[in-house]
Amino acid sequence: MGSLRKDTKGQWIALSGLVISLILIGLAVLANQAILAGYHSSNAALEFPKENIRELNLHTHDNARMIRSMSFYINSTTNETVPDAFDQLFDNYSIQMKKLYAVHGEVVDVSMVSINSTTGKYTMDDIDMVLVNITYDDGITHYVAEPELIEVNK
Amino acid sequence: MKRFFADEKGVSLLFEYILFSLICIGFFMIVSVNSDEIFMHTPNEVVMENEMSDIGNMMSTMITDMYLILPANGRIDTEYNLPPKVGTETYIINADIAYTDQIIELVSSDSGKKIRVTIGGIATTMPINGTASSSSTNHMISYDSRR
Amino acid sequence: MMDDKGQIAVDFLLGISLFLIALTFTVQFIPGMFMSGSAGESSLDYTAYRTATVLVEDTGWWGNSTSSGTDWEEHPGNVMRIGLAVDDDLSSKLTNSPNIISRKKTLQMMNVDKTTFIEMLGLYNNVDDTLFAYGYNISFTQDGNVLMLNNTSIIRGQIVPEYKETTKITRIVLMEKGTIASFTGDDLTSELVNTATINITGPFVENITIQICDLNFTGLSPMFLNASLDGTTLIQPSNYTVCKIDGWEKSSFNGSLSSPTDVLSFNFDKELFSSSSEYRLDLEFRNVTLPTPGPPFIDYNDWNSTHYEPAYLVVEVWE
Amino acid sequence: MNDKAQLHTLEGLGAAVLMTLTILTITQSTMIVTPQNELAIDVHLEQISSDALTVLDRNPVDSDQYNLTECIASWDMTEASYPDNMTGNLDELDAGLQYLLPDTLYNVDLAYIENGDLKVDNAIIRGPAGKNSVVTRHFVTLTNETVSEMGGSWNLGETELRVVEVRLTAWEV
Numbered sequence: 001m002g003s004l005r006k007d008t009k010g011q012w013i014a015l016s017g018l019v020i021s022l023i024l025i026g027l028a029v030l031a032n033q034a035i036l037a038g039y040h041s042s043n044a045a046l047e048f049p050k051e052n053i054r055e056l057n058l059h060t061h062d063n064a065r066m067i068r069s070m071s072f073y074i075n076s077t078t079n080e081t082v083p084d085a086f087d088q089l090f091d092n093y094s095i096q097m098k099k100l101y102a103v104h105g106e107v108v109d110v111s112m113v114s115i116n117s118t119t120g121k122y123t124m125d126d127i128d129m130v131l132v133n134i135t136y137d138d139g140i141t142h143y144v145a146e147p148e149l150i151e152v153n154k
Numbered sequence: 155m156k157r158f159f160a161d162e163k164g165v166s167l168l169f170e171y172i173l174f175s176l177i178c179i180g181f182f183m184i185v186s187v188n189s190d191e192i193f194m195h196t197p198n199e200v201v202m203e204n205e206m207s208d209i210g211n212m213m214s215t216m217i218t219d220m221y222l223i224l225p226a227n228g229r230i231d232t233e234y235n236l237p238p239k240v241g242t243e244t245y246i247i248n249a250d251i252a253y254t255d256q257i258i259e260l261v262s263s264d265s266g267k268k269i270r271v272t273i274g275g276i277a278t279t280m281p282i283n284g285t286a287s288s289s290s291t292n293h294m295i296s297y298d299s300r301r
Numbered sequence: 302m303m304d305d306k307g308q309i310a311v312d313f314l315l316g317i318s319l320f321l322i323a324l325t326f327t328v329q330f331i332p333g334m335f336m337s338g339s340a341g342e343s344s345l346d347y348t349a350y351r352t353a354t355v356l357v358e359d360t361g362w363w364g365n366s367t368s369s370g371t372d373w374e375e376h377p378g379n380v381m382r383i384g385l386a387v388d389d390d391l392s393s394k395l396t397n398s399p400n401i402i403s404r405k406k407t408l409q410m411m412n413v414d415k416t417t418f419i420e421m422l423g424l425y426n427n428v429d430d431t432l433f434a435y436g437y438n439i440s441f442t443q444d445g446n447v448l449m450l451n452n453t454s455i456i457r458g459q460i461v462p463e464y465k466e467t468t469k470i471t472r473i474v475l476m477e478k479g480t481i482a483s484f485t486g487d488d489l490t491s492e493l494v495n496t497a498t499i500n501i502t503g504p505f506v507e508n509i510t511i512q513i514c515d516l517n518f519t520g521l522s523p524m525f526l527n528a529s530l531d532g533t534t535l536i537q538p539s540n541y542t543v544c545k546i547d548g549w550e551k552s553s554f555n556g557s558l559s560s561p562t563d564v565l566s567f568n569f570d571k572e573l574f575s576s577s578s579e580y581r582l583d584l585e586f587r588n589v590t591l592p593t594p595g596p597p598f599i600d601y602n603d604w605n606s607t608h609y610e611p612a613y614l615v616v617e618v619w620e
Numbered sequence: 621m622n623d624k625a626q627l628h629t630l631e632g633l634g635a636a637v638l639m640t641l642t643i644l645t646i647t648q649s650t651m652i653v654t655p656q657n658e659l660a661i662d663v664h665l666e667q668i669s670s671d672a673l674t675v676l677d678r679n680p681v682d683s684d685q686y687n688l689t690e691c692i693a694s695w696d697m698t699e700a701s702y703p704d705n706m707t708g709n710l711d712e713l714d715a716g717l718q719y720l721l722p723d724t725l726y727n728v729d730l731a732y733i734e735n736g737d738l739k740v741d742n743a744i745i746r747g748p749a750g751k752n753s754v755v756t757r758h759f760v761t762l763t764n765e766t767v768s769e770m771g772g773s774w775n776l777g778e779t780e781l782r783v784v785e786v787r788l789t790a791w792e793v
Contacts, residue, residue, distance in 0.1 A: 019639060042660055053230075059761070145227060148225065222395075223395075270428070400674045474675065483684065512684060548715040
């Protein structure tokens with residue numbers, strides 16, 4: 001046994017082996033953290049269709065205003081009434097949106113409920129609000145706004 | 155004394171072999187007894203902590219994103235997936251304390267480990283409640299303006 | 302033990318076993334190490350993400366027992382949520398204008414006390430009911446510099462530590478910045494040759510911007526010479542600055558006009574118009590005709606609208 | 621007493637110092653570089669490119685920069701090709717995106733419904749989309765009025781409106 005004690009050559013091999021294994025354990029723990037870091041939270045942020053829904057909503061707002069002024073224009077050049085023109089233009093808009101969203105596997109529907117007119121005459125100052133139903137469905141998220149009140153005289 | 159160190163005739167080669175084997179056996183016994191703790195438990199703890207905070211952040215981020223597009227009249231609901239286990243344990247997500255504490259809590263079933271995630275001021279203006287267990291299959295967050 | 306050669310076998314045994322142990326670990330864990338280079342706190346990523354999202358896309362909310370609304374900047378004592386997006390409908394919690402940042406809300410954000418701020422934005426970690434605030438640095442920047450509103454640098458939080466892991470989120474926003482009026486060469490009124498005169502009634506809360514395009518050139522090397530207010534010549538850059546605008550880019554302007562489509566942007570210090578009286582601003586050019594005679598002169602206050610400029614919101618969070 | 625080990629101790633000490641230094645360098649360098657996880661980078665990229673479109677879209681009409689609707693309305697319907705005509709005459713939009721999204725490459729596609737059919741045109745091509753590219757979408761509605769004001773060639777009827785989906789594919793260089 002004296003020979004073992006006398007021979008000191010192995011000590012540092014043994015110690016460095018130990019040190020290396022400890023370091024590797026430490027690194028393994030760190031690496032473990034890294035692999036799993038933020039998969040679910042990233043997915044939530046990436047997959048939740050926040051922008052798509054917001055865009056559908058805001059774009060419908062913008063369009064309702066645009067359609068309002070356009071239907072007054074149509075009314076002034078043809079004998080079509082403002083609500084009729086409004087309806088037609090809105091339908092047209094709705095069909096286009098439906099198709100554009102369908103490309104991405106999303107089912108949307110934008111349909112007009114009513115035009116709010118206090119006097120019933122549908123004049124320029126009179127139409128202040130439009131009621132629209134908006135639905136969105138991509139199989140995971142379902143969004144329904146019925147009705148969405150759109151102030152169009154701003 | 156000098157003679158003691160100079161003396162190389164300690165034990166026989168056979169006995170040295172036996173001694174060395176004993177040391178090795180001892181070492182491996184210690185390692186195998188502690189291996190569960192060292193190689194399973196500690197990494198599991200780390201994995202659980204990470205994954206639970208990840209899931210908590212998912213919930214919190216989803217609620218925040220959803221809050222920002224809530225319809226004024228209408229409803230919105232979204233399904234989400236939860237991993238059935240973090241590390242080796244099932245867990246429960248608890249949002250009932252969100253109103254008072256602005257946090258979502260995840261509690262693991264066996265060790266009772268808790269992870270809390272903040273939800274940035276939204277809970278004061280919108281009541282958030284509900285719990286979800288990882289062992290059930292369908293999960294959904296929903297909002298209805300008329301309720 | 303007289304035979305020393307036996308020792309080599311023992312050394313070898315010990316060495317090889319340790320080597321094998323190390324090798325086992327290496328084989329087991331090295332592939333995992335190269336999967337991703339990060340060893341960071343993933344939750345901080347999303348704390349920063351949520352903070353930036355709430356600030357940019359939410360209007361904020363205040364409320365007490367009787368009323369509530371999104372104009373929390375007017376009720377700093379009852380603030381329930383901090384959001385900076387502008388809003389036209391105070392009662393609805395939604396905004397139609399995400400990414401458009403209200404100047405007033407931003408300034409009010411600077412006044413919110415630290416504890417409320419951290420709590421409202423969720424910039425803390427809750428471990429066993431004890432709150433540990435994260436380190437954070439939230440700022441608006443423009444062209445690489447911190448944005449100034451009302452002589453305040455819009456930056457909150459601590460200095461970003463150099464040797465710590467931080468997570469950073471950048472958002473592009475439109476920042477409400479004072480007022481702007483755009484004129485064409487034909488809109489501008491003049492009494493003296495080559496000099497455009499604009500009436501401006503103060504006071505203003507922010508610097509004002511005047512933009513001029515489509516000037517009519519009459520001779521070679523048309524130039525902008527100087528600006529004067531009620532007869533006093535103004536000095537660059539302490540009183541005003543001029544730059545050329547090309548789409549989204551601003552470039553420096555040395556006075557000489559090269560093409561009629563050049564857009565000039567004058568930015569006047571709000572201190573020049575400190576009283577609530579009418580000021581007369583003269584912009585003197587060379588070889589430029591201003592076809593509309595005055596007085597009456599064109600009035601800045603009739604033409605102005607809110608000035609929005611692109612800026613970046615930078616949210617940085619660390620433990 | 622056997623003192624031969626002393627030299628070995630020093631050597632060992634040296635080795636230990638070297639090892640410690642290596643470990644320190646490795647850990648320190650990851651701290652400074654702060655490599656974000658790949659998904660978080662995607663989230664950030666998606667966020668910022670969607671911001672760019674929103675900012676372009678919401679930019680007030682009377683500001684000196686054209687907003688998204690105006691940019692799209694000005695299009696002369698010539699598709700972009702790579703690499704000769706990368707911006708497909710949508711220079712205004714390209715300039716805006718370049719200003720708002722530095723260090724990012726992007727392609728812009730326009731999708732719209734014409735005579736009941738979906739058409740997708742390449743409007744800006746900055747290169748083949750990278751591996752970690754993200755797609756964000758925004759919508760604009762064009763009318764005859766906006767198009768003729770901006771001098772585009774969309775050829776819309778007086779009472780027609782056309783919804784155009786602006787599809788931005790962005791990736792980091």
